Amino acid sequence: MTHEGLGEGAHSSNRWSAFLALRRTGALRAAHHGRRKMRLIILDRDGVINYDSDEFIKSPEEWIPIPGSLEAIARLHRTGYRIVVATNQSGVGRGLLSMDMLARIHARMLDAVRKKGGDIEGIFFCPHRPEEGCECRKPRPGMFYEIADRLKMNLSGVYAVGDSERDIVSARRVLASPVLVRSGKGKQTLKASTELSGVPVFEDLAAFTAALLSNQLEMH
Ligand SMILES: [Mg+2]
Ligand SMILES: [Zn+2]
Numbered sequence: 001m002t003h004e005g006l007g008e009g010a011h012s013s014n015r016w017s018a019f020l021a022l023r024r025t026g027a028l029r030a031a032h033h034g035r036r037k038m039r040l041i042i043l044d045r046d047g048v049i050n051y052d053s054d055e056f057i058k059s060p061e062e063w064i065p066i067p068g069s070l071e072a073i074a075r076l077h078r079t080g081y082r083i084v085v086a087t088n089q090s091g092v093g094r095g096l097l098s099m100d101m102l103a104r105i106h107a108r109m110l111d112a113v114r115k116k117g118g119d120i121e122g123i124f125f126c127p128h129r130p131e132e133g134c135e136c137r138k139p140r141p142g143m144f145y146e147i148a149d150r151l152k153m154n155l156s157g158v159y160a161v162g163d164s165e166r167d168i169v170s171a172r173r174v175l176a177s178p179v180l181v182r183s184g185k186g187k188q189t190l191k192a193s194t195e196l197s198g199v200p201v202f203e204d205l206a207a208f209t210a211a212l213l214s215n216q217l218e219m220h
Pocket of ligand 1: 044045046047048052162163164184185
């Protein structure tokens with residue numbers, strides 16, 4: 001397990017576990033505690049926060065937010081939700097980008113989120129190639145277990161927003177509540193997946209957020 005302090009010379013060591021960038025978000029969430037049972041949202045990255053690319057996101061310049069996603073994270077943050085990211089980044093294992101470059105991409109993402117008034121508490125990622133058979137690459141649930149462990153939270157009922165079937169399947173394995181967005185690979189997933197029974201579908205993260213914050217989520 002490696003902790004990466006973004007902006008503090010992030011480094012990597014144990015590449016066989018999920019990695020984490022953690023920053024405490026202060027008193028805001030404590031002030032909002034209690035009204036809902038679970039105040040955590042788990043977000044996939046590519047196709048949910050930023051545009052996905054079949055060529056992989058290999059540099060900060062290639063990281064381009066989906067319109068409305070940063071504002072949505074800010075809204076969730078202001079409402080008292082803790083937000084973490086769980087993302088497969090096999091480009092690292094494939095040698096397409098280094099751990100340092102991934103840290104730079106995440107620094108850009110965090111900077112963009114904070115400029116909108118939001119925050120992300122932790123970024124959990126799997127750097128492995130699919131054939132490595134690790135426990136953290138979605139659809140396996142390793143990153144979700146790591147989140148539960150680090151945040152000392154039961155993920156039962158926690159919304160996990162993704163655009164791929166593997167996001168849905170991994171969330172279900174820890175009894176989180178998967179949500180599909182049509183952005184990124186979402187439309188493809190809607191056509192092809194047989195795992196979507198009971199999964200609410202939204203246009204994008206902004207639409208999910210709007211529904212959640214107006215208590216309309218169960219209607220979908
Ligand atoms: Mg995705
Ligand atoms: Zn992994």
